[in-house]
Amino acid sequence: MICNKIQYLNAPKRMLAAALLAGTILGGGGIASSAAAQEKVVIAVSPLGADSNLYWTTTGAFILPSMQTLVGNDPATGKYDSSGLAESWEHNEDFTSWTFRLHPEAMFNDDWGPVTSADVVHSFNMHTGEDAKLSGIKLLKTATITAVDDHTVRFDLPSPVPNFLFSHAGRGSLVIYSKAQFDAEGIEGYQNAPAGSGPFKYEGREVGQSISFSSIEDHWTGVAPEFDEIEFRWVSEPSTRFAMLSAGEAHAVTLPRDLQDDASDAGQTVLTSSEGAMQTTMLFTGQFMKPEAEETRDARTYAWADQRVREAANRALDRDAILEVLYGEGVRALPVYTMDPRFPGYSADLSDRFESDYGYDPEKAKALLAEAGYPDKFDNAKIPLVVTSLAGNPEFAQMAELVQAYFDVVGIQTEMREQDWATGNTAIRGFTADFITPMRNAPVRPSALGVQIFFTTHASPHLDVGDPEVNDLGGKLVDETDPATRNAILSQMFTRIFDTYAHLPMATVPASVVVNSDLVDGWDFPGATSSGLSHFHLIDLK
């Protein structure tokens, strides 16, 4: 019957049929690997900074879904929960000792036995070795670990760490590997196929290309993904990821904002994390608030060393318009970078005052600049704005361009300085930074940690703004264990940062992923990991 039909086709149609047939044959590989098969979920994302099965040798951008941390995050609220390996935890009065009790039924995949304290101690030792590059590992390196019994471990810390759970949840400074596997196979075992305790089993890796997992039936947590396999493909080019989604080769992809709009227009669905995954800001650099800066270096000649210029810079920005362009849906105003309603120190007062103190007011900005004698009284009136890109933050370049446009309106002189992220960090770390740079706090760190990293000398000296008052408060915070007092100190720090216009806060941004509307119904994830994505077992297929 088919033959008869083809006989009656005219020449052009025959050619078209032949071409389609050829296409079908040639496309065999593509179609075979298409995401249309519901048993396999494909997620395409940007390549990782470091690509290894040894988690501690990476910066912690991606926790393999086969692995688990001690503490989990609730998918809807992001709050710490017992969906990780620990069923409960407690701390002593001054937060210097934390005890975790493991789920007694927790098991490693591939028959490597139950998860015990010995595995946690072993993993801790691996993670704190010389080759560890993990973000946040500094804290664990100061800790000592004790296996209290088979299912209880205790971390003792030299100083109070009220935010210790952060290191054990989505942020993942400690991922639990199987000691039994290490004893049997050595480090090669981890390199080739690390056994985890998560709801997925590691299947294999094409270096730099993809990594695959299979779903585990009857997982000890009771978690049951509705698909058999999940594959992550590292694809550098966003347009290619978008094409993969449109062609049905991927269920979900990460895309920059402009392509998210295109995808949405094309009928695909943009899903955002239930909570803010990241905070963004533009940071003034150079310890510009340090009183003795004038003697030691010429920080005072930075235009932003003058508070009036900093306030004018903030008043010059129409944040609503900027954030609409950069982020769209789900984005929230951010009064102080690193302050978050989920964490101690949050000040509703600052949020309330944000519009009046930081609201778009170009006339006031001009008046402040005139009062400061800008630009004539400044040796370096021109403000360098860094145009840079950072994996996961494609909007940074556009952010700088928008800020420049608004600065220009009120008369703030700027120059765009194109530099890669590492070069900027080199300058910041070497105290030679003399620019305003975009910055992100991802995942949103607990306020007490974030504020120390980005504004004081007490956690990460290279991002200190040099303000004695903020540094004093930060010093008190290090030793303070009383929750109410800590809350008060943090609130004072945020207020000081807010009142001195010490930065250009931008937004709290959810993590987002674009899913193929024909294949995926939904996916709840809290945005609590470095990549923003997690809870892959909750991908709801059509």
Add this chain to the structure above:
Amino acid sequence: MFRYLALRIASSLFALLVITIIVFLLSHLSGNPVDALLPDDASQEQVDSFIREWGLDKPLWQQYLTFLVNAVQGDFGTSLKWPGEDAMGFVIDRMPATLQLGGLAILISVVIALPLGVAAAVYKGSPVDNGAQMFALLGQSMPNFWLGIILIWVFSVWLGWLPTSGTGSFAHAILPAIAIAWFQVSALARLTRSAMLEVLDAEYIKLARVKGVSEFQVVWKHALRNAAVVPLTYFGILAASILTGSVVIETVYSWPGMGWVAIEAIRGRDFPVVQAVIVAYAVIYMISNLVVDLLYVIVDPRVRHG
């Protein structure tokens, strides 16, 4: 002839040495790997440990000499971005993928460009010639990354005939090979056309026609054989250009070849791999040029006997 070849090899090795210096200096002047590979909140202890581990605390000249001595032995260090992977080994592992893609692109280039160039010359001034010229103009005008993306959208998304990216089947190589080949088709077709036009005007071609040799034989046997000298010598350059010019296309198509490695290593400030991949590219160019020089010796008696 041997002196000529020895000189060519010596000059190539000298060029390679200069390339290693340039690569080493540029990769170190472009930023500190500490800031690319360690997290923002890395402790000073982590920074110090990293610097010690990678010898970044030594003077630059010492780092270069160490690099050179090791490089001569094929040791470019281990990758920073792909922990545990030997840098040159990692690059060489990716070479078959690049050769596969490059080979297909070369095949496409030759199969299309030669007939196109011949047809354009034989039918000079006709719609065939104009069409060929337009095709060549398009190929040389379109940026290959743009062409790559357009091909993906047309053939993968709209028509659904071919996969968008990645590897795994012959179908995966078709679009990236076309994206790489089109530019070279243009160059080769134009060269073939101009060479054929010159030869078709030669006396011996006219004599062949007068003797009654068929037009097919005149064009494809007598004319093309002589005109092929020009595209043949260009072929070495073409092969090297295709193999090394696949950097962007491999990234667009997520094709795990040397070009893809180069981009990813540069992004990740993976000095050992960046150095290894550029030296590998330099060697490919060097060998291609040597092959071209050898071809000259074979086809040009003046070089052979001079």
